[in-house]
């Protein structure tokens with residue numbers, strides 16, 4: 248059976264002794280295995296159970312911090328009512344009842360329409376690609392496309408977005424375009440402030456999670472899920488190990 252490495256276990260022990268903790272988890276590729284269709288993603292039952300258990304423990308605030316739009320995140324994650332949510336890579340937030348929805352200016356709304364039109368045209372010309380709409384932009388998905396077609400679609404989208412003055416984000420088989428600038432570093436800061444946390448556990452798998460790892464500071468714990476370059480201090484091998492990480496914190500917190 249897989250176990251956490253000793254360095255990570257001891258960082259979790261240190262974290263578990265902090266009175267107010269934020270446990271902020273990326274969703275796709277961290278809580279949930281990556282799948283072909285975005286709407287079909289679900290957290291592994293073991294990770295979901297441990298995360299919900301953490302939400303019940305005193306002094307712990309749970310949060311999901313995702314590139315997904317908030318509505319999409321709610322649909323796939325079915326979060327506990329206490330869990331705070333950051334969506335659209337930090338552009339959207341739900342920090343409790345009464346949270347204001349994202350609003351775009353008229354110019355931003357026009358630019359979003361232009362992004363959607365462009366990505367839809369690119370997708371129509373590249374079989375297997377799809378477009379996911381978000382409140383501030385859209386995503387070109389290429390997971391179901393042949394590799395060469397996917398690369399051509401991404402090139403075409405990049406070039407068109409350049410013409411619109413939009414700098415896209417790249418994720419795992421996705422190219423994301425937004426009219427708002429935001430990142431998971433800003434999202435984590437919002438969550439840290441909202442929860443008054445003295446320390447943070449953050450785990451993520453994708454390049455966009457690196458902005459989150461970059462704002463962590465002692466005694467925070469950052470955990471990269473899977474392979475690839477990272478500035479996170481710790482790494483676990485794959486999505487099922489996220490449950491080990493969360494279970495370990497549940498046990499430490501309960502026993503402490």
Ligand SMILES: O=P(O)(O)OC[C@H]1O[C@H](O[C@H]2O[C@H](CO)[C@@H](O)[C@H](O)[C@H]2O)[C@H](O)[C@@H](O)[C@@H]1O
Pocket residue numbers: 273274275276280281282283284285286288312313314315316379386388390418419420421423453455
């Ligand atoms: O920050 P995250 O919660 O990891 O969100 C990043 C993107 O996740 C989704 O796309 C990814 O998961 C899909 C379902 O497993 C997969 O098909 C796709 O290839 C992955 O990139 C989501 O659809 C995007 O909007 C998120 O930005």
